[in-house]
Amino acid sequence: MRLRLTPRDTTYFDLLAALAQHLVTGASLLAELLGADKEGREKLALQLRDAEHAADDATHSIMRRLNQTFVTPFDRDDIYGLASALDDCMDSMEEAADLIVLYKVGQLPDRVSEQVQVLHRAAELTAEAMPRLRSMEHLADYWVEVNRLENQADKLHRKLIAQLFDEVTDPIELMKLKEIVEVLEDAADSFERVANMVETIALKES
Template structure:
């Protein structure tokens, strides 16, 4: 393997930004699931493609870590940030696939709180994509992680109220279990966005 001895930091920020933009593609697809007459199978298949793209970006990042002599910050932190961005995508793809596999869109409509969870994820994806290029200057990053923490609280509330509705007797037990699996994946995606933000904060603390 060839090593580059001159720092080529730029490529790391580009890959993080690319990974985060891919998450916006993911939440766009999850938002489509709320549209009337949506083709759920097609959305689920496109989510799988976006997830594969995410895997490729992650592997490109890992290769770059291994072939670069001087990295812009600790290689372990680069590694971790890449892996966490990939986690978000895994949970979003899982949510979409389960909605399809469980045939949940045969229901008249999905609960409102589930759409709220997706809306929160969409906002998280957008501000994460905006924040990634700022890793270069390490400036204005605290706005980003404060906002992610606020959104994560909002997502928690939507998730909690969804469970209250699911357990209220409005649905039969098996439908409850199916929807809970989907909600759990969306909640895990939201948590993963928070872990991304926490890692950015840790990196910023070290650099300060």
């Protein structure tokens, strides 16, 4: 049981949901980018940068509101943490796209597409879950599933790293691919961090 002043400021739920929606866009663009040619990749990386800026703006709106409001629907630090973690998901996805273009890498291993598909699914689940913070209902399915996805991403990641060290003999190429794969793993970690925060918030409120 926690003390709370009414009325709750419900706009946070909308802002968090909007922020999470940018992640779905980001993950879609990233998936598309993997299969594109050089020009396509450059164009899509720019679109991803736009999506990242939009997410950034959404995060800042949340922060600004947090700093100017006395009453928040749940713990101020939790809203702050949630917005930051969502923003981190986006940053990693955008960074991966950026590196793929900057490093001029060719065809990426199939498992990279699988990694991105996992991110896309995590983004969808996250975007669907955010509005449910309002009622705090039906959230357990979400965090259980995202944790499962993160485990899957982690196994994929380990296999990918082993594969890269087995197959890529050019050290500079290896360096590039390893970094891209690790940044995608960071994105998966951030999605898990979001889910864990939602779990914590739900626990506190129960």
